[in-house]
Amino acid sequence: MSISPVQSRCMDCGHTFDFHPLTTRCPKCGSEWLEAQYDYDLVRDRWLRQLADRPFNLWRYHELLPVQHTPPPIDLGAGGTPLLRGVHLTQMLKLPHLFIKDERQSPTSSFKDRQAAVTIAALQESGLTELVVASTGNVAIAYSAFAARAGIKLWAFLTSLVPQEKMREVAIYGTQVVKVTASYDEAKQIAVEFARQRGLYIDRGARSIPTVESMKTLAFEISEQLTRQHPEARYGGLPWRAPDWYLQAVSGGLGPIGVAKGFRELYRMGFIDRMPKLGIVQAEGCSPMVRAWEQGKAQADPIPRPRTHITTLATGNPGRSYTLLYDYVREHGGTFVAVSDAEAFRAMHMLAKMEGLSMEPAAAVAFAGLIKLVRQGVIQPHETVVVNCSGHTMPIESHILGERWARHVVVARRQEQDEAQETAPLGAPQEGLLAALSSIATERYPRILIVDDHEPARILLRRILQSLGDYTILEASDGYQALEIAQQDPPDLIILDLMMPGLDGFSVLDSLKSHPATAHIPVIVVTAKTLTQEEQRRLRRMARLMYKGEFLSDEFFEEIRRLLDQAR
Numbered sequence: 001m002s003i004s005p006v007q008s009r010c011m012d013c014g015h016t017f018d019f020h021p022l023t024t025r026c027p028k029c030g031s032e033w034l035e036a037q038y039d040y041d042l043v044r045d046r047w048l049r050q051l052a053d054r055p056f057n058l059w060r061y062h063e064l065l066p067v068q069h070t071p072p073p074i075d076l077g078a079g080g081t082p083l084l085r086g087v088h089l090t091q092m093l094k095l096p097h098l099f100i101k102d103e104r105q106s107p108t109s110s111f112k113d114r115q116a117a118v119t120i121a122a123l124q125e126s127g128l129t130e131l132v133v134a135s136t137g138n139v140a141i142a143y144s145a146f147a148a149r150a151g152i153k154l155w156a157f158l159t160s161l162v163p164q165e166k167m168r169e170v171a172i173y174g175t176q177v178v179k180v181t182a183s184y185d186e187a188k189q190i191a192v193e194f195a196r197q198r199g200l201y202i203d204r205g206a207r208s209i210p211t212v213e214s215m216k217t218l219a220f221e222i223s224e225q226l227t228r229q230h231p232e233a234r235y236g237g238l239p240w241r242a243p244d245w246y247l248q249a250v251s252g253g254l255g256p257i258g259v260a261k262g263f264r265e266l267y268r269m270g271f272i273d274r275m276p277k278l279g280i281v282q283a284e285g286c287s288p289m290v291r292a293w294e295q296g297k298a299q300a301d302p303i304p305r306p307r308t309h310i311t312t313l314a315t316g317n318p319g320r321s322y323t324l325l326y327d328y329v330r331e332h333g334g335t336f337v338a339v340s341d342a343e344a345f346r347a348m349h350m351l352a353k354m355e356g357l358s359m360e361p362a363a364a365v366a367f368a369g370l371i372k373l374v375r376q377g378v379i380q381p382h383e384t385v386v387v388n389c390s391g392h393t394m395p396i397e398s399h400i401l402g403e404r405w406a407r408h409v410v411v412a413r414r415q416e417q418d419e420a421q422e423t424a425p426l427g428a429p430q431e432g433l434l435a436a437l438s439s440i441a442t443e444r445y446p447r448i449l450i451v452d453d454h455e456p457a458r459i460l461l462r463r464i465l466q467s468l469g470d471y472t473i474l475e476a477s478d479g480y481q482a483l484e485i486a487q488q489d490p491p492d493l494i495i496l497d498l499m500m501p502g503l504d505g506f507s508v509l510d511s512l513k514s515h516p517a518t519a520h521i522p523v524i525v526v527t528a529k530t531l532t533q534e535e536q537r538r539l540r541r542m543a544r545l546m547y548k549g550e551f552l553s554d555e556f557f558e559e560i561r562r563l564l565d566q567a568r
């Protein structure tokens with residue numbers, strides 16, 4: 001629980017107001033660029049007195065996170081990853097104070113779990129049940145895992161370049177994958193338009209407060225871990241120690257933006273004596289930030305056709321995120337550097353052979369950048385360097401997913417359109433993109449009414465249905481509400497709990513069957529109670545009967561599909 005209400009401050013007009021997860025624009029000027037603020041004096045006192053006794057996970061910093069109830073019940077153990085010392089690499093680079101933040105050791109193996117843990121918790125607290133995200137892979141995987149636990153249906157828009165293994169990993173959590181044959185930036189526009197058409201919440205990356213705030217926990221953990229693990233570091237007598245450098249492979253730039261804010265807060269509270277330099281590493285074939293930096297520009301020109309095999313890093317248009325990082329690097333030091341795919345693959349093999357760290361190519365980009373910056377003398381031997389090592393993906397079992405785990409949007413490519421797009425700003429969706437989207441946005445989904453007085457039971461059923469297919473899910477918490485909904489606009493199927501206070505399942509069923517408008521609706525009665533022979537006979541005449549223990553069985557899925565097909 002935050003000790004004082006979190007404030008949102010508009011980065012454009014300075015207007016400040018109480019934070020709410022679903023308020024995405026400044027009420028005064030309409031800007032989407034908001035920043036969280038806290039009562040730092042209060043937090044400093046608390047942390048000095050209490051932090052030592054808290055478990056080492058990201059919720060130990062809850063006073064500076066925009067989530068009310070911590071740790072949230074949906075947490076999977078995000079954060080609290082080890083800070084490893086370099087071993088052979090340290091010797092090869094003559095860099096004695098090299099540390100590796102091992103984010104592979106988090107629930108879905110990348111630092112996107114921090115983002116998912118905080119963002120999904122904040123959205124769940126605000127009652128959200130459906131969410132859209134565009135991703136180059138790892139965000140979709142992390143969000144899928146946490147959304148499954150939160151009973152939030154997730155739509156993940158992925159470019160078709162994302163490796164099949166990653167797409168299947170997203171799908172296995174029950175997320176609706178939409179595979180977009182286009183660049184990542186175009187996939188993002190399609191997702192935005194899809195969310196707008198359906199009135200759904202879409203994740204806005206660096207413009208979302210919970211998302212930026214989640215990445216701060218990397219800075220907090222690193223500083224605390226260095227204090228314990230690196231006693232020889234210079235630190236000016238303050239409580240914690242900051243590194244001289246934080247290195248990360250960058251796509252949209254969210255990670256370093258959040259990390260920079262974390263260090264700024266620690267500096268402001270008097271915990272650390274310096275602001276680390278940022279080493280921002282991009283893949284050569286998609287390095288808009290590096291190009292802009294080399295030209296001394298505060299704005300990056302978009303790269304419409306990224307040319308890298310490392311899809312995780314394929315953001316061609318970083319927008320304002322680059323400018324925020326540019327400002328930081330100008331003020332506190334650091335640099336932007338590009339490495340080729342070949343350099344990244346070599347670093348990947350080397351890190352596995354020499355350090356026992358098997359990582360995905362995107363993480364290897366950061367290490368290739370480290371090697372380059374040390375060779376160039378930009379990083380000095382006495383400096384303390386932390387590299388974010390992330391994203392280790394296992395191949396997953398493809399055969400359990402069946403056929404229909406992705407939807408396909410094809411954006412028609414014509415020569416003129418290509419050329420128009422090279423010069424057009426990337427803000428507005430192109431016509432071809434919208435036409436492509438219409439193939440998935442127009443269906444009418446079967447409506448299923450869940451009737452149960454027990455909220456966790458409803459959430460479980462909702463989640464099962466969300467992962468099963470496309471249904472419009474209605475919920476009633478008692479029998480009267482159920483009858484009202486059923487009579488106003490009869491659903492295609494009702495899943496009915498038997499034991500409820502007030503009007504119980506038997507009475508609801510009797511009433512449904514005696515009204516012509518609702519008599520035909522198929523009903524599945526679910527119960528935890530053992531029924532008498534007589535009760536069973538009575539129910540079986542009017543409904544399908546299932547025991548609550550059977551919820552996760554294939555039989556339950558089959559039953560729902562069968563009843564819906566019959567009702568057509």
Ligand SMILES: *Cc1c(COP(=O)(O)O)cnc(C)c1O
Binds near residue numbers: 139312362391
């Ligand atoms: C997301 C991701 C990146 C890029 O991070 P941003 O901060 O969003 O630019 C780099 N490496 C890995 C492994 C990632 O998952």
Ligand SMILES: [Zn+2]
Binds near residue numbers: 011026027030
């Ligand atoms: Zn404003």
